[in-house]
Amino acid sequence: MARRNADGTYRxxxxxxxxxxxxxxxxxxxxxIEAAAEYAKQYPHVELIASGGQGPDEGMAEARVIARELTARGIDAARIHIEAESTSTYENFLFSRSIWSGESGLTVVTNDFHVRRARLVGRLYFGLSTDALYARTPTATKLKYVVREQLAYVKLFINYMRWKWRP
Incomplete structure (x- = not known):
């Protein structure tokens, strides 16, 4: 999948x-969050979907932290939708679908190591065209994330084959 930088195309x-x-x-x-806030300021017509649930070791749902930080950076809360139940990339799309329903594509914001798989999930499971904001990955954790991402591709392939060939 070719790199496709976000350009304001999607709502x-x-x-x-x-x-x-x-x-x-x-x-x-x-x-x-910083990448999303800069983009939202550049493209005031876009709406943001903050997506992510709360893990057992987290004091607040990821989506609520994203929304709070976006508003602290000057993004109007009326432009932010919250999906606070998801626990995976697939669920980020699935549980946010009621918000973006009817759209042919959307912009995905994630760290650079994760963009390709996130866009693939959008295309395979939801038939979406996507572009992306490639947020920087902290150097101290990059190796861990890159290794974990390779394993996630294996899981994606297995789950997709089960999904595609389900009775």
């Missing part, structure tokens, strides 16, 4: 959640 921007430390965004999530 909705799906900001994928990541680890929350207590009620503060991890560095990876902070980079996603």
């Amino acid at each position: 909705y921007v799906l900001v994928l959640g990541a680890k929350v430390n207590g009620i503060q965004p991890s560095r990876a999530l902070l980079h996603r």
Whole structure:
């Protein structure tokens, strides 16, 4: 899948959640939030979907942290939709579908290592065209995330084959 940088084409921007430390965004999530906020300021017609649930070791749902941080950066809360139940990239799309329903595509915001798989999930499962904001990955955690991402591709393939060939 070729790299496709976001250019304001799509109405909705799906900001994928990541680890929350207590009620503060991890560095990876902070980079996603910053990229989304800059983009939203550049393209005032877009609406943002903050997506991500609350893990057992998190003090607040990822989506609620994203929304709070976006508003703190000057984004009008009326432009932000919250999906706070998802626990995976697939669920980010699935549980946000009622918000972007009817659209042929959307912009995905995630860290650079994760963009390709996130866009693939959107295309395979939901038939979406996508472009992306490639948020920087913190150097200290990049190796861990890249290795984990390779394993996630295996899981994606297995789950997709089950989904595609289900009775």
